[in-house]
Amino acid sequence: MATVGNSTNIFWHECPVGKLDRQRLLNQKGCVVWITGLSGSGKSTLACSLGRELHSRGKLSYILDGDNLRHGLNKDLGFKAEDRTENIRRVGEVAKLFADAGLICIASLISPYRKDRDGCRAMLTDGNFIEVFMNMPLAVCEERDAKGLYKLARAGKIKGFTGIDDPYEPPLNCEIEIIQKDGVCPTPYEMAGQVTSYLEDKGYLRDE
Numbered sequence: 001m002a003t004v005g006n007s008t009n010i011f012w013h014e015c016p017v018g019k020l021d022r023q024r025l026l027n028q029k030g031c032v033v034w035i036t037g038l039s040g041s042g043k044s045t046l047a048c049s050l051g052r053e054l055h056s057r058g059k060l061s062y063i064l065d066g067d068n069l070r071h072g073l074n075k076d077l078g079f080k081a082e083d084r085t086e087n088i089r090r091v092g093e094v095a096k097l098f099a100d101a102g103l104i105c106i107a108s109l110i111s112p113y114r115k116d117r118d119g120c121r122a123m124l125t126d127g128n129f130i131e132v133f134m135n136m137p138l139a140v141c142e143e144r145d146a147k148g149l150y151k152l153a154r155a156g157k158i159k160g161f162t163g164i165d166d167p168y169e170p171p172l173n174c175e176i177e178i179i180q181k182d183g184v185c186p187t188p189y190e191m192a193g194q195v196t197s198y199l200e201d202k203g204y205l206r207d208e
């Protein structure tokens, strides 16, 4: 019997089919690919490209996209620091469940605070949290401004916008970094290839 947070008198119920059984079924290893970076840095683009590449190789993945989750699970949260923290904590917990289900869970969220990302890393064991830093200059993201949000933030119409008047803390220990080469951003296919190669090298695309 245990107390966890505000939950008292709770028991953990073991289930007969475990993660290893599911991984064997899927011929892959469950993990979380956590994509972090500024708005407009290409997180969703990489997530989709990676999802497509894995699907074509017969690997089961699922995308947890920050914007999409704010339509449902996290629609009660705003963008102040404690809401951002709770947003990331919840997505970390959901990602952990997907990884336990045996899936390659692709989480794409700005996730600006290092301690929040590290909190999600700590939820997973054995290197199963693979942090991908979209290291794109602010100027590139702002130039793209696909959603017109930078323009609004610069005009003071959105407050607390990451990179403008709210901090972004780059990872210190990420597994993968996506950078421009000679001022040119890799294509979505190339970005996905970089992550897929990592997954392949580390054995995530097979169950043994």
Ligand SMILES: Nc1ncnc2c1ncn2[C@@H]1O[C@H](COP(=O)(O)OP(=O)(O)O)[C@@H](O)[C@H]1O
Pocket: 037, 038, 039, 040, 041, 042, 043, 044, 045, 046, 144, 146, 185, 186, 187, 188, 191
């Ligand atoms: N590798 C890339 N090369 C060129 N344009 C890109 C690349 N990745 C993303 N983009 C473009 O940048 C914009 C923002 O990308 P998006 O994936 O929505 O960013 P985020 O999810 O990080 O906010 C989109 O218009 C997208 O088409």
Ligand SMILES: [Mg+2]
Pocket: 043, 044, 045, 065, 067, 108
């Ligand atoms: Mg996005």
